[in-house]
Structures are given as C-alpha cells and as structure tokens.
Amino acid sequence: MMNPGEESYPFPFEERCARTLEELRNSTGLVVSEARFGAVPRLLDDIEFVFESLADDDGLPFSQAVQQYFFRFGDITTHWRSPQDDSELSGEFHLTHLYSTSLMSHTWEGSDDRERALYQELRIFDDTPQTGSGYLAALRAPRGTTDPEIWFFDMHRGVLEMDLEYGAYLDTLLITKGTSGWQYLFCDIGMPDAGFAPVAKGLKEMLEVFPQLFPDHDYTDLRARLRERL
Template structure:
C-alpha cells in the first residue's frame, strides 16, 4: 500500500516546485508525520458533542490530507538577490524580467487536527448568532510563520453539505449578521486544496473565491495577485492560470 495518497503526492510535488524554484526564497518549509487513514476517523460528534449532525463530506474523506503539518513561507527573489540567482540559472529556466515582489504562506492542518481544536476564534461578538458562528469555525490553513493574520476555517455546522469554507483577514471584510473580518469562500474543501496547488499560498489568493471587490483598499493584495498571475505561468508552466485571471478581473 502506498505511503501517500494521490492527493498527498500532488501537494508534496507542489511544495517541491516552490523549494526548487530559483526565483523563490522559501524561508520555512514543513512536512510532518501522517495521521491514521481518514476512513478510520471517528465521527465529528466524538470530538465535540455539539457536532452531532455534522457529517464530513465525501471529498474531505477521500481527498483530505493527513500531514500534521504541511506548509511553506516564501517570497520572490528581487533586487540583488535576483541578480545573483539569474547569473546561475539554466537557459531554459530564465524568465522575462526580475520577478515582482510577492509573498505567500500556507500551513495546512490535518482533518484530525481540525476536529481536535478545542474552540473557534475568540473574536468579540455582538449577537448570539455571531457567538454560535465563531464556535463552529476551526482553522484549516493559516500564516503562523509570517504572522500575516490570514486564516481559513472549515465551518462545522450541523446539517450543512458541503461544509462551508470561511476566510479571515485583518481587513474591512464581511457583513452582518456575521462578525467583521470574516467572508465566505465559494469553494469546497477539496477545491481549496486544488487552488492551493496553483497559488502556493500567495497572500490574498482566497479573495479570488469570494464575492468582494478588490478595487478599493486592497492595493497590496491586488499587486500580489497580479504579480502571481504574471510570474507563475513562467516558473510553473505545467499549471493553467486562466481561471484565476478571470476571477481577478471580475473583482477589479
């Protein structure tokens, strides 16, 4: 029996793409041990009695990652760093010009770890609805090395399928009745993992899957995303970025 599932192999390969790219400085990379098979995972209610009625979607069980830690914190090589690197890069890996400044990070939590978290975010709330909402959130992806304050949550709400994905950022996002700083993503768990293979955790990529305008107040995020869509097709040519381009254009 293979050690890794097909989807785990894809994410390990994606991490290797980052590490082996001469134009990316990977400041931290983490790949930790595997949890038991997800098919053997107890039901959510065994982790928290409030989750009776919560059922993990089939794609979470079949495509979920078991790494207790899988992540990277990175930035593009610019200025003198780029000059030094470009002198030694093989001809077939040369790019058109110095990369734009882009930063990114992802830190995926295993499904077992998601369910084992004792509580949701401790943000201040104004209503009982908001209190309940926050209690249903568990971190699935975050930016702990950089401290950028970006987190993605799986919402463990009874009777919901597919389970919702929510993004939190230090920004003026979200709308009542939900607390500020949280916005729902139009994406499933497995689709989130697929998108991460493309974006490599570029800061703000999650906004591409939300109903939000980035035209005002998100200049840094837009710069990162435009830089990603300019650079990544050159350094990761085996991936198709056309859908992400359409998504960014729709939010400008």
Template sequence: MTSLTRQEEKLLNSFEEVRRCDRIEVHADSLGSLGKPFTAMPAPDEFAPELAGVEYDADLSEHMVRFETFASHWSTRSPLPEFSGEFSLSHLFDVFSQPPNPWASMEPTEFRKEFVGSLKCIDSSPISGSGRMSFLRAQPHTNPWEIWYQGMAGTGGEPYPPGYVKLELSYSQYIETLTITKGTSGWQYLFADISLSDSSWRHAREPLQAMLDVFPELFPEYDYAPLRARLEARL
C-alpha cells in the same frame, strides 16, 4: 511505506516546486509524517457533543490530506515582482480536536457567537504573523462544508463579524487551489464575493496580479487562466 493519494502527491509536488525554484526564497517550511487516514477518523460528534449532526464531506475519502504538518513561507527574489506566500495546513483530526474558539464569547450577538464558535481553522500563517486564517464551518446536515477566510477588517458584513468572507470553495477544492497558488498572500479573495478595485485594496490586489504574471512562467504545467478570470471579475 504507505503510498500517497493522488491529492497528496499533487500537494507534495507543489511544495517541492517552490523549494526547487531558484527565483523563490523559502524562509521556512515543514513536512510531517502521514497521520490518520480518512477511514480511521472518528465521527465528528466523537470530538465534541456540539458536533452532533455534522457530517464529513462526501469526497474526503479521496481528497483528505494526511500530512500531520504541511507548511511553507516564501517570497520572490529580485528581479521578480515582490510578493510572498504562506500556508500551514492542519490534519483534519487536529482540526476537529480544536477547542471552542475563545473569542466567540466576546461577540456582541448570539448569531456571531454561534458563527465564530462553529469555525475550525484549517490553514493559517503563523510564521509571518499576518493573522490570516481559513476555516471550515462545521454545521449539522450541511455538505459540503462552508469555507471561510479571515483577513482584512474591511471585508464581510452583517450579520457576520467584520473580516470574515465565505469562499466559493469546498474543502477539497481549497486544497486543490493551494497547489496552484502555492499559498500566495490573499489568494482566497479570488473566491470571495468582493471587489478588489478600490485603492484601499492595492496591497491585496498587487500580489495576486504579480502571481498571475509570474507563475505561468515559473510553473507552466498549471493552468492559471481560471484564476486570472476571477481576478479580472473583481477589478
């Protein structure tokens, strides 16, 4: 049996922690077999000509997750505060095999067409249907990759399409943080240059506040202080 990397072990342990927790209800989850290792990944330009000059992040040999499917959708049980989470990670082979985004051609400017066309989805929420997605932005000679999140239309701004925010995370840091947040709805906003203080952000702010109140007790082996500081900086 192929041994797991340290990153895969951490992600799998986080996945099992949610399954075992009697104060969390798992509505659906999926754990696939191991796919291609990093050493077997084709060069990006072998997936598509437009990826010429795109380079893999330098730390992927240690941090790439090989699970072909890795997904969970859960919610808390009473008497805990009500909040939920979801993630659905894609293997990087499948990420780079994605066809060009068909929505790119509908953008009103050339910059926005190019921007949307360069995004590759790495994480999504297909079970809840919330439409939230995380992307890597594959650009030539840019390392590490940019990570973008598409959520509420009130975020972002010109010259980018509404709803897209850049995250202060690399791909490997995204995976690492996912093990801590368990995919809590909107956790990505903790790493975006936005304010959550306005009343219109209550629906996004309250799950994060609840997570940081509850998870240190449910999962005491993780350090939630850095995430708490990030939330406080956005209030």
C-alpha cells in the same frame, strides 16, 4: 520530518502536496524559507479511524468529496517570497490535519452575536503563522455537516464566505502556492480601494510570474477572477 521523495504517499492529496513542495524547492524564481511535511500523529494516519471518529464524536459525517483530500501529516507548511525588493509577491500556507482543526471561537471572540455564533461553527484548517498576516480559512461545520462551507478571515476586514468547496480550496491552494490574499479571488468583494493595493499587486505578480515558473498549471480562471475584482 519527511521530505518529498523520501517515502511513498498512500493518499492522492499527499502526493500532490509533495509535488507542490518540490516545485517550490526547485524554483529559481522564489526565495523559499519553508516547504515541509510535519510529523504523522499516532492514529491519525488511519483514514477510517479519523472519519469514523469525526462522525461519532463530533457529529461530522463528512462526505467522500471531503475524505478524498485526506492527509496523515499533522501539518503541511510553506513560506516563500519573491527575491525582488519592490515586490508584493509572497505566500504561505499551513494546513492542519482535519482531525486537529480548532474552533475559531478559541482564537477570535467576534464583535457581535452573529459573529460569535458563526465562529463557534468555524474550524480553522489553514492559517498564516509565519507572515502574521491574520489570514485564515475555516470549515463551517455544525453537527450533521457532510460538505462544509469555506469561510475566509482577514483580521482587518472580518470573515467572508468563499465561493469554493473544501476540495476546490485545496486544489487552488496548491496552484497559487498560498500567495497572500488569493482567497479574495473567491469572495464576493472588489479590490478597488487603496487598502487592497498590496494584495492586488501581489496577485497581479503571481499571474505574471507563475505561468513561467509553474507551466503545468492553468491560471486562466484566476486571471478572470482578478479582472472582475479590480
């Protein structure tokens, strides 16, 4: 296991992840139970091998817009919460190496023919094994894909396409630190009903607290998106 500061990071997204993990570790306003890089699998540290294999073996000639977010680690994981007893603010992300993503159809069968067909095209790259919230994000990557769509799955509400590309998803993930339900800010859905109350409360807290905890990041767009959905 490697910690931020113990080595150099040859790929820009790794360096950004290292800063994010350090921000969490150093935060006095959150209780952080996990913030780590996983092991580097053999051969998967070779960016040319990874993307040539994805193109040749899986028919996925991913564009440079995807490749620039490459990281070598088998996974990158965080899990944290607010120290306040009455708070809904918590978060988690579990990024999987792009070569090791699994088809959603291996986990969720789908309730009809449309879902079953869709799930066979979705590759899970971010999920929530610690909190068990049932949230995950997946690339929609049928053969020939260069720039995959991003879909968000909530086990209670099904799957929704996100208004984000892969790189923008990862950019936003680092800003939000994986706050629970942040993906709903980029889905075409409102949050007025009672079922969304904990998610909405947590997102409101994030946008109140994070600008003070992490002043180097801009939360203006996220505030606007939350207002649109409430």
